[in-house]
Amino acid sequence: MNFIANNLLTLILFIPTLVAGVLVFLPSQEKKLIRWVAFLGSLIPLALAIFLWINFNRGQAGFQFEEHFVWYAAINSTYHLGVDGLSLTMVLLTTLLTPVSILASYSIEDRVKPYMILFLLLETGMLGVFLSLDLLLFFVFWEIGLVPMYFLINQWGSEKGEREIWGGRKIQARTYASFKFMIYTMGGSLGLLLATQMLGVVAGTFDMPLLFERWTALSGALFGLPIGTVKAIAFWAFVVAFAIKVPVWPFHTWLPDAHTEAPTAGSMILAGVLLKLGAYGFLRLVLPLYPEEARFYAGALAFLATMAIIFGAFASYGQDDFKRLVAYSSVNHMGFVVLGIAAAAFAAGTEDAVIALNGAVLQMFNHGISAAGMFFLVGVIYERTHTRDLNDFGGLFPLIPVYGGILMFTAMASLGLPGLNGFISEFLVVRGAWPIFTVYTALSMLGLLFTGAYILKGIKKTLHGPLNEAWMGRISEINLREIIVMAPLLVLMLWIGVWPAWILDVINRAMAMFF
């Protein structure tokens, strides 16, 4: 027991890899065995994360359950893990969504073994980002998460669809989407890599707590340039890398393709967790390392966030492909996260800033839950109808009432209906950002209006209106496994919507101590 408590974070981080290692030795044809080993194996980190949650001391400042070991001593990088309220929330989200997504993947029949192995390796990659307290280690896990996702999209993504590339050549849509996702994100990370190298050279360490102190204490000149210039460049290098991931408009263009072409569970994890890595980067690295630059450019960031909210909503409303609609909805919802962060950066230390941050972090969690839910439900209907075109559906509610009910519930959470989780976080962001960036917050209301519009469009075209006779007798109701996938998500949507204190308290205390 003591062993578990002392090495809790390493266990949470690497048990998925261990389970993946076990899977390597299972025979490829035993699909059921592989699925169950993967699913049950992925429940272990969840159990440990809940244990972590319970034993986390929310009143205490700083990081807990720290682990510190030698790793790459020659360049002053160590294996340093730790959690605070922010990362704890994200760890819970990740360890929850992974088993949910694995269960959702039971319908995959092609090469189940490599699929599950990649999924579990992906979990380690994501957890590593959230748990890491060393900048180099952060970067390692940041990049390594791209590889499984690339293959998941490339090999198990939508089989239909073609895109034309240079020279008129046609390639599969999933090939295009995965390549764009990988190169776009890696290209963005290049700035992060260079800035990380520079930080390591200048500060002499990659350990985040030390780095925050030393880097912010620097003054004078660096590389022949005033320190302010160097910091501003490094700030933007970090920001671009994270902005691509979140994604912030206009760096979002990889997302619609990647989300749409990914397999259902891939989209669930992509929208549910991977986008949060970017926002987490803003909170964990950008704000502590560059407080002045963050305040100086907060207005620009808030502008981009507002554009994401508005354009994301407009684009979503304009879609006929249900999955693409949900994909753009991610841009829309993550815009609120960045708006909250920008507001907090501008007015650091004020109560409004804390409220905005609370909203941002809770929105990260909430969007994770509702987006995963929405993508899964799109996947459910796609498996039955083999189309995602909204115009092909019509009045399906009487045929699939349980699915319909679940879809409406999840959609309402995504829309931000009071009583469900989305409302709490969006309200907090708006309440916090209003005194700070009144104009942008007001403009984002336009986005919010269209959020309602696209959600209702999605539901209406699918469930309501005249029944599309073509589907009568040809569409089956949502089955038990699928309900079980949605169950934890639905419970959380309602629970957080009605009584958010259990999670908001953890977040709030962490955010209050942030500055």
Added chain:
Amino acid sequence: MQFPILSIIVFTPITAAVLLQLIPSERMTEIRVTALAAAFFAMFLSAWVYFSYDAGAGGYQFVEKYDWLPVLGISYHVGVDGISAPLVLLTGVVMFTGVLISWGIDDRPREFFTFLFILATGVFGVFVALDLFGLFFFYEIAVFPMYLLIAIWGWKVTREYAAMKLTLYLFIGSVIALVGGLAMYFASGLNTFDMLALENANFSREFQIFWFPFVFFGFAVLGGIFPFHNWSPDGHVAAPTAVSMFHAGVLMKLGAFAALRVGIMLLPEGAQFHLPWIILLALVNVVYGAYIAMVQTDFKYVIGFSSVSHMGLVMIGFATLTREGFIGAGVQMFSHGIMTALFFAVVGMVYDRAHTREIPELGGFARAMPLVAVAFIIGGLVSMGMPGFSGFIAEFPIFMGLWNYRPWIAIVAAISIVITASYIIRIIGSVFFGDMPEQFVGHIGDVTALDKVALVVLCVIMVSVGVYPSVMVPIVESGVNGVLALLGGV
């Protein structure tokens, strides 16, 4: 008198070569097994040396010194430091996996392994040599078998051209370096070729500045420095698989290593003076090499040019003359060696079955040889410097060294990372995924168990160093400290 383990390592291959000649040429299995046994023995001993090296103590260990031609100041003097120990291990690993990969050669395998092992002896000798004459001696022994191996067992289309070009380039390079070496011998006034003595020879600044280019470039030709890299892509492509593995995996490291040992360590002020333009040339290697790799259609040429690019990183790491740069270069020599050995092994496996290396003509090979695909993907990730693998452990400190020198060079060099990523992803997709062309369907068999062993060994090494850098970095660091001490006086 301690156990002469280094001499045993150096002379095992050539002894085995002689023994092989005693086996009748029709006894293919006996020949292969003998070769494998010798290779395994050499690898085992090299691993022994590596893991027994005391990083805390540093300096040269496992030293042996015997008189050879005392009247000329030539001795047989060998030893390893933190930089050469990983390279000795690398040679052992590449030798072992190379023999495994060459199991299928049925055209005069006896002679093939004989020449391969002469090459191996030469390589081991250079890495452990502490006498300048000995270094040149083993260097030539390493170069000449390349001619025979490529010209006889290579790709019929270009083998003679490539073999001639390679050998001439490398010999000319070594002659130029030899001239520099002799200059040092005569100017030191010590009447010795012993490198440890020459390290303290206190050559004048003008002498160092004049002779450094001779020595550095003479050897850096073998390291593939722009614009003398031309022999490498053709040489890689024309060579049979195991020879390519040796060539890119070890031989090019020989060049960079000798440039370090004889150039930088013996003529430190010359190095300081010339490094600015050496960095620029190496930068061209890194970025331009990646671009050229991107546009190749022959699978093997892609890898050949990617070697030129990655060796550029080694030389740029050296040229920064910083601690981080040297550490990164040291690890990169090992990491790239393993990675490129894997790449060429895979290319060989594909070519043996498809009889073409043109990327547009390939496709869907992952289904026929899944382990090979995974191994190649791992190699690809190492190549693009993906964290979690040895390539990142190597490249990151090199960039840190560049930041300490000139930030803009680090930024420009980083472009190569994205280019590498894109061409690697492209070839993985084109060769291993997608649809298999009609003519191959049903005709592509999986690789043999021996091939798989070789690939797994190489992958495990790359992942281990990537996940746990302490298994290599402390040793390299101790070697780097020795180099920095010599530069410290500058």
